Amino acid sequence: MFVRDHMTPDPITVTKETSVLDALELMKKNKIRRLPVIQDGRLIGLVTERDILRVSPSPASTLSVFEVNYLVAKMTVKDAMIKRPVTVPPDMTIEEAALLMREHKIDNLLVMEKERLVGIITQTDLFEALIKLFGLRRPGIRLTLKVVDRIGVLADIARLVKEAGINIINVANRHKDDIYTYVVLRLATDDVSSLLPALEDRGYQVVHVSSYNG
Incomplete structure (x- = not known):
């Protein structure tokens, strides 16, 4: 860009x-x-x-x-x-x-x-x-997670999303403090019902979920 x-x-x-x-x-x-x-x-x-x-x-x-x-x-x-x-x-x-x-x-x-x-x-x-960078005109789901800021956390989240059969449009993050960070995913799907339990089982806190039409 x-x-x-x-x-x-x-x-x-x-x-x-x-x-x-x-x-x-x-x-x-x-x-x-x-x-x-x-x-x-x-x-x-x-x-x-x-x-x-x-x-x-x-x-x-x-x-x-x-x-x-x-x-x-x-x-x-x-x-x-x-x-x-x-x-x-x-x-x-x-x-x-x-x-x-x-x-x-x-x-x-x-x-x-x-x-x-x-x-x-x-x-x-x-x-x-x-x-364009955040894919705001593409329809899908916006998912915000609160996670411990550690090496490999994004790779682990991406693996769970992949296993759910969902494509990632965009990823962004914002640090909350020295321990936690917010990870925002824009996903090319209208159904994350199978993904949310998998994320929570791994200890990732789901903060917000919303759909958008692009």
């Missing part, structure tokens, strides 16, 4: 001389909220809908509507853009990309390869990647 697999390739770009009105129209037309800024083939910034609104005259301004329109018409992307946007390589994992967005409190990353802009990845792209 790498950035290159989930980014939007060859994003629409503008130059620093592009008027903010043209930039907004471009965003509206293409249903996007951000535009990388390119000058002479080089990335020099990023402009977002929010940035443009931030630098535009406030409606509470004492300026007349004509003065406001005149000032906005003269503004260019250069007046609103972020000059040093955060960039990542295409071979970065989506987990690292998500952490980077959180650390910088941003909702997108520009993807660079050999000093060339090749894509953009947003929070929405990361959510979609996680949906």
Whole structure:
């Protein structure tokens, strides 16, 4: 699960001389909220809908509507853009990309390869990647177990699932403390009646069972 697999390739770009009105129209037309800024083939910034609104005259301004329109018409992307946007390589994992967005409190990353802009990845792209990773659109059963965190526990659980004739869509875990961890299984079945007793006999506590339609 790498950035290159989930980014939007060859994003629409503008130059620093592009008027903010043209930039907004471009965003509206293409249903996007951000535009990388390119000058002479080089990335020099990023402009977002929010940035443009931030630098535009406030409606509470004492300026007349004509003065406001005149000032906005003269503004260019250069007046609103972020000059040093955060960039990542295409071979970065989506987990690292998500952490980077959180650390910088941003909702997108520009993807660079050999000093060339090749894509953009947003929070929405990361959510979609996680949906695919966890198999959330595939129907089945979601099973949560509380288990002792020890070597071989996942292999043992997988063996019991296999013996029940059930396919595992996805496995995830979250540590509860230094002793226990929660193991979440997404199973390609609508019946775990034969599996649950086998798990409990092995000392695995069934915390939650639910079905989902994908």
